[in-house]
Every structure is written in structure tokens, then in C-alpha cells.
Amino acid sequence: MSTSELLSVIEADGTAPGYDPGLSKAELIHLYRTMLLTRAFDEACINLQRSGQIGFSIPNRGIEATSIGAASAFRKDDWFFPSYRDFGLPLYHGVEVVDMMHNMYGNALDTSKGRQMPVHFSFSEPIKLVSISSPIGTHIIQAVGAAYAFQQRGEDKVCLASFGDGGTSSLGFHSALNFAGVWKAPVVFLCQNNGYAISCPSEQQTASESYAIKGEAYGVPGIKVDGNDVFAVRQAFTEAVERARKGDGPTLIECVTFRMGGHSTADDPTKYVPAEIMAAWAKRDPIEILERALLKSKVLTKKKIESLRKEVAKEVQAASKVAAGTPPPALEQVFTDVYEELPDHIRRQGERSFDLAKRKGDANAGDGEFPL
Numbered sequence: 001m002s003t004s005e006l007l008s009v010i011e012a013d014g015t016a017p018g019y020d021p022g023l024s025k026a027e028l029i030h031l032y033r034t035m036l037l038t039r040a041f042d043e044a045c046i047n048l049q050r051s052g053q054i055g056f057s058i059p060n061r062g063i064e065a066t067s068i069g070a071a072s073a074f075r076k077d078d079w080f081f082p083s084y085r086d087f088g089l090p091l092y093h094g095v096e097v098v099d100m101m102h103n104m105y106g107n108a109l110d111t112s113k114g115r116q117m118p119v120h121f122s123f124s125e126p127i128k129l130v131s132i133s134s135p136i137g138t139h140i141i142q143a144v145g146a147a148y149a150f151q152q153r154g155e156d157k158v159c160l161a162s163f164g165d166g167g168t169s170s171l172g173f174h175s176a177l178n179f180a181g182v183w184k185a186p187v188v189f190l191c192q193n194n195g196y197a198i199s200c201p202s203e204q205q206t207a208s209e210s211y212a213i214k215g216e217a218y219g220v221p222g223i224k225v226d227g228n229d230v231f232a233v234r235q236a237f238t239e240a241v242e243r244a245r246k247g248d249g250p251t252l253i254e255c256v257t258f259r260m261g262g263h264s265t266a267d268d269p270t271k272y273v274p275a276e277i278m279a280a281w282a283k284r285d286p287i288e289i290l291e292r293a294l295l296k297s298k299v300l301t302k303k304k305i306e307s308l309r310k311e312v313a314k315e316v317q318a319a320s321k322v323a324a325g326t327p328p329p330a331l332e333q334v335f336t337d338v339y340e341e342l343p344d345h346i347r348r349q350g351e352r353s354f355d356l357a358k359r360k361g362d363a364n365a366g367d368g369e370f371p372l
Contacts, residue, residue, distance in 0.1 A: 003213040009231040014292030035064040038088040059261030065286035066255040069233025081143035098319035107326040114329040137170025147187035162190040166197025181219035184249035199272040215252035227255030228286040
């Protein structure tokens, strides 16, 4: 493992000499299809936001190999503490597109019942994906705490903590690496180095030679990986997960990639990203890199690629239609999931809210009686 040299597997011609991903043909196609599905979901969400149907999204274009390559190294019973630029992680492990789309709309079937922003997914099945948090770095130390708990209970589980390069400037990052190093906690840290922390370029954020090297001060080995090469990402994470599962402690993996869009739909990257940098990274599209490799190895054909592209587009379109047609959370959801028995002052607030909603003509207020 190296904190300065870049681990890369797939050559420019699509070959991956000496590398065995350890995946069947069906699993390789699933890897590729999930990357297509992630991009289709991402593009749909941006279009929905631009047309005023949802309020917010986080572009994932260009990051697919990083999230999905990492996801492929973990088991379903491991725990995931993702960043908001990790659409591919839950999709790889079987979370349905429609369930993610419910969160984008904040409707009645959203797992957080409309309490979270769009893109802030949380799932208990089919994987343990802990609620995404907007404050930068807070979830990194939480992942270490969960990993330490699994270690103390003797449970065979590994945690993934995923964050952007900007997250390394948070207090949570340094606290997390310190505790993880001391405890040898079974956690793997994924730093998505996409070049910019919103509009702050890496050279203005850190004087370190890499983000991977930051682990050394805490006794955490680091490795720097080509984040657009899904096989390289998978190899690095497979080794790190195995190391953590054996009790040898955490690893910090820096995936060098690039977001081909803004930090969010509220951001204009043309204001701070030079056009030539964007153009250079566009030539290293992670989906196209994997396509070449799978065409070269005859896992895919051009006809199969076209079929998969149509298939995922149809799946995302159908999911969006279902989510758009799902009603919003009921008014009483404002008062649930905190107390087993509502205190009197909360009940009085609920009664006033329902009375007000009835008088203003809100159909969700029913007959105006507070139902809890």
C-alpha cells in the first residue's frame, strides 16, 4: 500500500493484466449495471430539481466507480456510514431505486418520513445504511464507535465511513482516525478526493502530499487509488476489509476522482473549475473505463450495453413516477417517533396544529381531531 503512488488496474486499452476481480460474469455485469443505474438516478434527480419537482440533489456523475467499487468489497451485514455523494453504495447492495426516490420527494414512504433533506437516505434493509448527515465529518467518528462496539461484542462486522476531501478538515475526521488507530477498530475510511471541497481546491485545503498520508500520524495505513478505476478501488477495499475483519485495524483509502458537476444543485462549478480540468476528467469517465474492460474481456457486448442503458432508464423513470404520486407524510408524523407516550404539552401543540389545519382547509387534518 502507498500513500503517494496511485494504484491503478485497468489499462487505457481496457485490459487489466494480472488482476482477477474475483467476480463471476453476472457479478461483473451487476457492477457495471449499478454504475449505469447510479448515473441514471443522478441525472433524473437533477432534472427533477431543475423542473421544481424536488428541492435539492447532489451530483454523483464521475464518482460511480469509487462508491460502487468500495461497496463491492463489503458484505450486506456490514454497516455503512455514507456521505451524500454515495448513490451507488445502497444501489449495489439491493436498495430499490423507488425507495431512494421516496426520500428525494420526502413523501409518506420516505424512511425518514419527510424529516430529512433529499439525498439523506437511511435504510435498515437490505443493508444497514446509517442516515446521511449534512454537517461535515460528524458521521466518521460514529462509524468508529459502531466498529468498536462490534469489536467489543465479538461480532464479525466491518464499518465503512465515506466522506469527501473536505471532510478531512473536520474535527470528526481527526478524532475518528485517532480512536480507530488506538482501538484497531474494524473500520475502513473512504476519502473521495474529487478535487474540490465545494469550491475550495485541494491545494488550498491541505499541505500534505496526499490525503492518504494523513492516517500515518494516527497509526492508520493509507493507500491512494485511481477512483475512476472500479477494479483498483475494489482491490484496495477488498484488502482493507479483510485486514479489518482479521483484527488488524483500520485503513484510510484516498480515491482520486472528480465530480462532473457542482457540489450540489445549488452550485455552479463553472465559476471555480477551469474548463480544461473538466474536459480532461470527462475523458476518464469511470463508466467508459469499465465498459472498455468488459468489452475487451467479452463480458459485455455493445448490444448488451444498449439494452442495459434502456433498462435502467426505464427503472428510474418508473420509480420517479411512483414517488411523485405518493402523498406527503400525514400531519401527525410531526409528533411521532420521539416519545412512547406524548407529554401533555406536545399533545396540546398537536391539537392546535390540527385545528389550525382544519380551519385552513388542509385535507390531511381529517376531521380536525388530533389522532395521537
